[in-house]
Amino acid sequence: MTARPAEPDPIPPACVSTVARLQQALDGDLPWATLDADPHALGCTDCRGRVRAAKLLLAVYPAPANTVAVPSRMAETILAGVRADRRSRVVRRWVGVVGGLAAAVALVVWSPWQQVADRPEVAERPPVVEPERPPPPVRVGAELAKAGEALKEGSRAWVEPAAAAPKLFAALTETVAAPAVPPPPSVEPARQSLAELPDAARAGLEPVTGSAQKAWNRLLRDVGAVAVKPKS
Amino acid sequence: MTDDAALVRRCLAGEPAAARELVGRFEADVLGLSARLLGHRQDAEDVTQEVFLRVFRSLGRWDPARPLRPWVLGIAVNRCRTWAGRRAKGPELADYLHEAPDPRPPDEAGELAREVRAAVDDLRPDYKAVFVLFHEHGQSYEDIAGAVGRPVGTVKTWLHRARLILLDRLRGRGLVVDDPADTPAGSG
Numbered sequence: 499m500t501a502r503p504a505e506p507d508p509i510p511p512a513c514v515s516t517v518a519r520l521q522q523a524l525d526g527d528l529p530w531a532t533l534d535a536d537p538h539a540l541g542c543t544d545c546r547g548r549v550r551a552a553k554l555l556l557a558v559y560p561a562p563a564n565t566v567a568v569p570s571r572m573a574e575t576i577l578a579g580v581r582a583d584r585r586s587r588v589v590r591r592w593v594g595v596v597g598g599l600a601a602a603v604a605l606v607v608w609s610p611w612q613q614v615a616d617r618p619e620v621a622e623r624p625p626v627v628e629p630e631r632p633p634p635p636v637r638v639g640a641e642l643a644k645a646g647e648a649l650k651e652g653s654r655a656w657v658e659p660a661a662a663a664p665k666l667f668a669a670l671t672e673t674v675a676a677p678a679v680p681p682p683p684s685v686e687p688a689r690q691s692l693a694e695l696p697d698a699a700r701a702g703l704e705p706v707t708g709s710a711q712k713a714w715n716r717l718l719r720d721v722g723a724v725a726v727k728p729k730s
Numbered sequence: 731m732t733d734d735a736a737l738v739r740r741c742l743a744g745e746p747a748a749a750r751e752l753v754g755r756f757e758a759d760v761l762g763l764s765a766r767l768l769g770h771r772q773d774a775e776d777v778t779q780e781v782f783l784r785v786f787r788s789l790g791r792w793d794p795a796r797p798l799r800p801w802v803l804g805i806a807v808n809r810c811r812t813w814a815g816r817r818a819k820g821p822e823l824a825d826y827l828h829e830a831p832d833p834r835p836p837d838e839a840g841e842l843a844r845e846v847r848a849a850v851d852d853l854r855p856d857y858k859a860v861f862v863l864f865h866e867h868g869q870s871y872e873d874i875a876g877a878v879g880r881p882v883g884t885v886k887t888w889l890h891r892a893r894l895i896l897l898d899r900l901r902g903r904g905l906v907v908d909d910p911a912d913t914p915a916g917s918g
Contacts, residue, residue: 504854505891505895506891506894506895506898507894507898509894517894521890521893524893547897547901547906548894548897548901550906551896551897551898551900551901551905551906552893552897554842554846554900554905554906555846555865555893555896555897555900557842558842558843558846558847559846559865559866566758566761566762566765566774568757568758568761569775572757572761572775572778573750573753573754573757575779576753576757576778576779576782577746577749577750577753579779579782579783580749580782580783580786583783583786583787584786587787
């Protein structure tokens with residue numbers, strides 16, 4: 499099977515006028531005798547072949563004739579189809595109208611509820627951005643006063659416990675105050691016993707003197723000399 | 731008022747006799763054109779049914795200043811084009827299901843006619859449509875232009891190209907005998 503030619507072969511320039519007359523003859527606008535007497539067609543093999551082929555074509559199509567046989571019931575079938583189509587279109591149109599009305603009624607009923615539900619709220623104002631103000635000028639006197647106040651407030655936390663400490667030590671002093679009478683001679687046996695220790699044992703021990711008592715007494719004296727400063 | 735316009739007006743008024751007359755006036759043309767363009771008799775009958783459905787649906791939009799016949803044939807051409815496109819996308823039937831048996835005797839003229847028709851069937855669809863409308867249905871260039879929705883110049887170009895393709899094919903098939911004594915088969 500040969501491929502279907504989509505376009506005709508190009509016509510050589512010498513054959514263009516003859517081909518144009520051939521088309522006129524096929525249209526019925528030019529007698530074939532004119533084409534038979536065409537000098538180019540007589541000398542050109544291709545054009546002579548085209549003219550003969552065109553005559554064959556006209557032999558097949560001598561006159562427009564529609565030879566197809568129409569079935570006897572075809573008109574009835576067509577008209578029945580047309581009537582059915584018209585009925586279905588009417589039904590579709592009514593369905594559309596009724597559906598549209600129903601939708602409109604539903605919209606009318608529903609819209610008041612929707613209006614209440616969807617009442618438009620006042621649109622929020624966009625936040626106003628205030629321009630940044632320049633910092634106030636620094637005043638030295640005011641800043642020093644503020645620093646002093648802060649120092650006074652802040653020092654209260656450690657001044658008050660320090661002021662309370664002498665009271666505590668005074669209480670301790672009263673509790674463990676040294677007796678007013680001289681120490682009883684009961685210490686003598688201790689001195690005696692220490693004296694009786696051998697030299698080796700005494701060399702390993704701290705010599706017991708009154709240094710601890712002196713230190714303790716000096717501490718009590720110093721603590722008692724601290725006077726509690728009243729709160730301002 | 732023309733005969734076509736009166737007929738259409740009666741159809742729009744809902745006269746059954748007018749609808750029957752309109753179908754009877756054009757059914758052979760529509761069926762013949764569809765059969766030639768589709769190459770399948772059953773498809774052609776189905777398309778003819780569709781064509782008349784569309785004709786009656788859009789009858790109110792027909793321009794009474796134009797002839798009715800090209801308008802109807804134009805709808806047929808469009809439906810055939812759509813049908814052929816749809817058929818091309820679907821599964822292809824076996825060839826023997828496409829072709830109805832030719833009742834004519836297998837003589838030499840019949841052989842030539844079959845060859846020419848086969849060549850016409852191989853044309854491009856738009857070339858084929860204008861060729862069939864001109865040579866088989868006797869439509870004028872203007873009517874064909876109205877039917878296929880193209881300018882007259884385009885229709886002329888298509889028809890001329892279709893003819894040249896056919897002539898080349900007939901020559902290529904050896905059906906043209908170089909006989910200087912042959913005479914024209916038809917004269918204008």
